[in-house]
Amino acid sequence: DSGVTQTPKHLITATGQRVTLRCSPRSGDLSVYWYQQSLDQGLQFLIQYYNGEERAKGNILERFSAQQFPDLHSELNLSSLELGDSALYFCASSATPQGAAGNTIYFGEGSWLTVV
């Protein structure tokens, strides 16, 4: 158990809909990351938050948005869903925002999103 909690574990929704994925980081971790794993794109970094503020942005679509709340949990909002958005969405956390030695990034179990 990595200590990173994601809900829901599975989600099936229709095209055009909006969903919210939730993540609670490991206790004490201030940095949260979102990754998308799909069959055609592999594992891709979407976005990073540190202590409530956006820290880095990757290949995140404009239809997607995220935020980190004062209690450090994070939500990833996916809107106007398309079939191609079907993927496994991971949340990860680490203690610090920067690349320090030993600053391991721990992943949650992921949220499986299926768009039909």
Add this chain to the structure above:
Amino acid sequence: AQKITQTQPGMFVQEKEAVTLDCTYDTSDPSYGLFWYKQPSSGEMIFLIYQGSYDQQNATEGRYSLNFQKARKSANLVISASQLGDSAMYFCAMREGRRANNLFFGTGTRLTVIP
């Protein structure tokens, strides 16, 4: 160019034998970190081992060791005494630079342990 290359889509190993999973990386930044993760069929991503670019010794974590060859830009994962539960996808990843923290992942290697 790909930042992380895993050239073995699939590997087989006999139970109790050792296996090496290959990973090469590409970066011009002197500061970087290399990670290996295991993804079983259930989908979770499990952290295995970390190697920093300035680490003098190869990282080890139980049955996992990282064969770090900086000049060749390779970071191969060695699993000793393979177990049936080691059957999974294995991903090599890199964090590049001192200020970045996002990871670049390879395409993964599917390891199958044969009884």
